[in-house]
Amino acid sequence: MTKNDKPLIYLAQSSKVLAKIISSSLEKLNYQVQIFTDGFSLLKSLLKESPNLIIADKNLEKIDGLELCSILKKGSSKADIPFILITSEDKVYDFWNDSYLANEALSITSQNLDLLLSQVEDLLKYKNLPINTFIQVEEEEKSKEIKVSEEEKLTGWLVNSMEKSSYYLNISQNLMKLYQDVRDLDMLVGNLFRLLYRACEYDMITLILDGQNAKVYKTGIEYFDQATIDEFWNICKTEYEQEAKKNHTIRYEEKSFIQIVNTFDQADSEISSKNDSKSQNKKLESYQAYTIKNGNEFVGTLHLTSRRKKIFNYKIQSSIDYILPSLANLLQEAVQRSELIEKESKIRKAFSKFVPEQVINDFLDSDGNSEAKNSNEKRNVVILMSDIRSFTSISEVNRPEDVVNFLNNYFTRMVDIVKKYGGTVDKFIGDAIMVLFGAPISYNDNAKRAVMAAIEMYAQLESIPCGQLKFPEGVKLDVGIGIHYGDVIVGQIGSTDKTSYTVIGDTVNLASRLEGLTKLYGAKIIISQAVNDELDDSMNILLLDSVKVKGKKESVLIYRADEKALPKKFTQAYEKGFKSYNEGAFTLAIPYFEKALEILPNDKAAKLMLERCNEFAINKPENWDGAVALTSK
Numbered sequence: 157m158t159k160n161d162k163p164l165i166y167l168a169q170s171s172k173v174l175a176k177i178i179s180s181s182l183e184k185l186n187y188q189v190q191i192f193t194d195g196f197s198l199l200k201s202l203l204k205e206s207p208n209l210i211i212a213d214k215n216l217e218k219i220d221g222l223e224l225c226s227i228l229k230k231g232s233s234k235a236d237i238p239f240i241l242i243t244s245e246d247k248v249y250d251f252w253n254d255s256y257l258a259n260e261a262l263s264i265t266s267q268n269l270d271l272l273l274s275q276v277e278d279l280l281k282y283k284n285l286p287i288n289t290f291i292q293v294e295e296e297e298k299s300k301e302i303k304v305s306e307e308e309k310l311t312g313w314l315v316n317s318m319e320k321s322s323y324y325l326n327i328s329q330n331l332m333k334l335y336q337d338v339r340d341l342d343m344l345v346g347n348l349f350r351l352l353y354r355a356c357e358y359d360m361i362t363l364i365l366d367g368q369n370a371k372v373y374k375t376g377i378e379y380f381d382q383a384t385i386d387e388f389w390n391i392c393k394t395e396y397e398q399e400a401k402k403n404h405t406i407r408y409e410e411k412s413f414i415q416i417v418n419t420f421d422q423a424d425s426e427i428s429s430k431n432d433s434k435s436q437n438k439k440l441e442s443y444q445a446y447t448i449k450n451g452n453e454f455v456g457t458l459h460l461t462s463r464r465k466k467i468f469n470y471k472i473q474s475s476i477d478y479i480l481p482s483l484a485n486l487l488q489e490a491v492q493r494s495e496l497i498e499k500e501s502k503i504r505k506a507f508s509k510f511v512p513e514q515v516i517n518d519f520l521d522s523d524g525n526s527e528a529k530n531s532n533e534k535r536n537v538v539i540l541m542s543d544i545r546s547f548t549s550i551s552e553v554n555r556p557e558d559v560v561n562f563l564n565n566y567f568t569r570m571v572d573i574v575k576k577y578g579g580t581v582d583k584f585i586g587d588a589i590m591v592l593f594g595a596p597i598s599y600n601d602n603a604k605r606a607v608m609a610a611i612e613m614y615a616q617l618e619s620i621p622c623g624q625l626k627f628p629e630g631v632k633l634d635v636g637i638g639i640h641y642g643d644v645i646v647g648q649i650g651s652t653d654k655t656s657y658t659v660i661g662d663t664v665n666l667a668s669r670l671e672g673l674t675k676l677y678g679a680k681i682i683i684s685q686a687v688n689d690e691l692d693d694s695m696n697i698l699l700l701d702s703v704k705v706k707g708k709k710e711s712v713l714i715y716r717a718d719e720k721a722l723p724k725k726f727t728q729a730y731e732k733g734f735k736s737y738n739e740g741a742f743t744l745a746i747p748y749f750e751k752a753l754e755i756l757p758n759d760k761a762a763k764l765m766l767e768r769c770n771e772f773a774i775n776k777p778e779n780w781d782g783a784v785a786l787t788s789k
Contacts, residue, residue, distance in 0.1 A: 168198045194219065331351070339493055536643060544588075582657075590664070733745045
C-alpha cells in the first residue's frame with residue numbers, strides 16, 4: 157500500500173491513449189496507477205516495490221505480457237500479486253489458451269472498461285491467489301540478509317521460471333509416456349508408481365481403483381513389518397470406502413509390486429540404504445491421500461506414505477495435483493479396457509468349445525451393435541442337423557459311462573469341424589447336434605460352409621475312437637445330416653431365469669425332417685432347394701425327389717451331397733428318370749431307374765423311385781404335382 161493508503165496498480169500498456177483511458181478510470185476509483193510502456197521496465201520496478209495488482213497488455217516491447225506473467229507466476233517471489241492480462245486483438249481464442257497463468261484474461265476496448273474495473277475491484281477485494289503455479293516460500297531464505305544486485309535478482313527469476321516450466325514439461329512428457337501402457341493396466345500402474353517415486357521418493361504407495369471388485373495396487377510393503385503394513389492399509393481402505401460410497405459389499409483384488417524402486421537409474425547403494433532392514437522398525441511419519449476423479453465420476457484413491465517428516469511439501473502436492481486430471485482419465489480408460497478384456501476372456505472360454513475362433517473374433521470386433529445382435533431378430537440362417545443312426549440300440553448294449561466317453565470324443569471331433577467352417581453349435585440333443593451357419597456371425601457363403609462341414613463330419617467317422625463301445629450285430633457307426641436354409645428368429649430365448657442363444661422357426665423343423673429322410677433315401681447328407689440355390693458347381697449334388705414332409709403342405713425339392721461325385725452314367729440315368737417321374741410319365745421313368753440300379757445296385761433312392769414308378773404306373777395318384785407326401789419323420 158502506498159503512503160496515501162491508495163492501492164498501487166502497475167499498468168503496462170504501449171498505447172498511450174489506451175493507457176491514459178485506463179489509468180484515468182482507475183484513479184477515479186481511488187487507485188494509484190504507475191504506467192509502463194514495456195514489460196522490462198515494469199519487471200525492474202518490481203525489484204524495488206510490490207504493487208497491489210498488475211495489468212499488462214499482451215503486446216509489449218522487450219518482454220511481452222505473456223512472458224511477463226510467466227516470469228512472475230512461475231519464477232519470482234512476486235507470484236502472489238494478482239495479474240490481469242489484457243488484449244485488444246480479435247484472436248480471443250488463442251489469447252485465452254496462452255494466458256492460463258494470469259488471474260484474469262480480458263479482451264478489452266475503450267468501450268468496455270467497466271469489465272476491467274470490475275475485475276480489478278474483485279481481485280483486490282478478495283485477494284485471489286494465482287492458479288497452476290508453485291508458490292513455495294522458503295522461510296530460511298527470508299531470515300538470511302544477503303544482498304544481491306538487481307541483475308542477479310532478474311536472472312534468478314528468469315531461471316526459476318524456466319526451471320519450473322521445464323519441470324511441468326517433464327511431468328507432462330512422463331505422463332504422456334504412460335498412455336502407451338493403457339492396454340495393460342498392471343504395467344500402467346507399475347510405471348505410474350515409478351513416475352511418482354521420482355517426484356517424492358515415497359516408502360509405500362497404494363492405488364485403489366473403483367469397481368464392483370476394487371483393484372488394489374501396492375508397492376514398498378516388503379520393507380515394513382506386518383503391523384505397519386496393516387495400519388497403512390486400514391487408513392487407505394477407510395478413506396477409499398468413504399469416497400466410494402458403495403451400496404454393496406466391496407471386494408478387493410490385490411496386486412503387489414516388489415522392489416519397484418530398483419528399476420530406476422539410481423545407485424543401488426542409495427536404494428539399499430534407504431530400504432535396509434532397519435526400516436522394518438521405522439514409523440511412518442508422512443501421509444498424503446488424493447481422490448482421483450474424471451469430471452464428476454469417481455475413479456479411485458491414491459495413498460502415499462513415508463518414514464520422513466513433512467515430505468509432502470507444496471511442490472510435491474502441486475505436482476501430483478497437476479497430473480491428477482489426466483491420470484484419472486488414463487486410469488479410467490485402462491480399467492475399462494481391463495474389464496473388457498476380462499469379459500472377452502470369459503466369452504472366449506464359454507464359447508470356444510462350440511464356436512470357431514474367427515467367429516468369436518468377428519463377434520467381439522463387431523461395430524458396437526452387440527446389443528442388437530443379442531436381441532431377438534429375424535434372420536436367414538442355415539441349419540445343420542446331425543444324428544447318429546441306431547443310437548438307441550447302441551446305448552442298450554453298453555454301459556452309460558462307455559456311451560458318455562464315446563459321445564465326448566465324437567462331439568469333440570464334430571465340433572472342431574464345425575468351428576473350422578465358421579459354424580456355431582447351438583445345442584446337443586442326446587446324440588444329435590444342431591449347428592447354425594449365419595448366427596451370430598454371418599458369411600456370404602453360409603450354405604457352402606455348412607455342406608462342406610457336413611461332408612467332412614461324415615468323412616471323419618472312421619477315425620473316431622469308440623473305446624469300450626460295443627455295436628449290436630449289423631450296426632456300425634453312421635450318421636445322417638440334414639441341411640436347410642431359411643428365416644428363423646434368433647436371439648436370447650427362454651424364461652426370465654434361464655435363457656440361451658438359439659433359433660426358433662420352421663427352418664429348424666425342416667432341417668430335422670431332412671436329417672430323418674437320409675434313412676429313407678440312403679443318403680448321408682440331404683439338403684433343401686434353398687441350400688442348393690446358394691451353392692456353386694464345385695459341389696457334388698444330385699436331385700433326389702420332391703416331397704411334402706410331415707407337418708408341411710408345400711413340396712420341397714431335396715438333394716443329396718457327396719464328397720466324391722457319383723458315376724456320371726448313374727446321375728444321368730437318375731436325373732432323366734426323375735424328370736419323367738415328376739411329370740407323371742411313370743412308365744417312361746422305369747427304364748432310367750433300372751439303368752441307374754445296374755450301375756449302383758445298392759442305391760436306396762433309385763430302388764425307392766423304381767418301386768414308386770411301378771406302383772404309380774398302375775395306380776396313378778390323383779392331382780399329381782410331382783411331390784409325394786411322407787407320413788413319417
